[in-house]
Amino acid sequence: MSLNPPFTRETAHAKVKKAQDLWNGQTSFVAGSVAIEEFLANKWEKEKSYRLRKELFAFSDNKIAVQFWYEYQDAQDGMKWKRCYGLEDWTFAEDGKMRKRQMSGNDIDISEAVSPIGA
Template sequence: MSVSPRPPLTRETARAKVQAAEDAWNSRDPDRVALAYPEDSEWHNRTEFFRGRKAIRNFLRGKWEQERDYGLMKELWVFTRNRIFIRFEYEWHDAQGQWFRPPSNEHWEFNDEGLMRRRDMSANDVPIAESERRLR
């Protein structure tokens, strides 16, 4: 595994972090995703707040059990020395076959080693018809 770019971020390293996150999340592998976060990482995901890699792994396992055929696109909007703001969309369906596309945003803050010490996410699940899917 390559070393994550460390602050201060540049446009190139910020884009690399966003792409690496997109690739990891699309793998749907909680262990792979969790490696981007230090042991004391703080998460805010919709109405949930939790801390640490173990909690991140548990959250992701549950997420991907419910959100089937998950696909994600992340887009860099703004970055500073150690923070990135992204817009993203993902699509998934539930056990009954209803598709959703949550338009979302995230704020990321990195520690000196380049790991994400804080992740704040906001999203709303919007039901869509399968024919409206954009991410395949």
């Protein structure tokens, strides 16, 4: 199944789950950009026990919107649990590569009792 635009409900959902799986993996980086690799390395150094959940919110021919939640223990703040939740919108080029990404999220402190996502 091609994950390139135009999207159907099935391919939009599959694209969202693929993005979720890539972020949760944290074992590989997007090839090509040293700046992205450094950003992610620093992010994951701070964010221990990282968990992410993404769900399809809406889609059109070459756009997908998702709602997300992620949580982690903050290595720079006494290993306190934090959560970010919000919305992303993605625009894709014809070859399936992301052309634009916008994200709006809210960060909150949470107790270990309300973690993890999906429990």
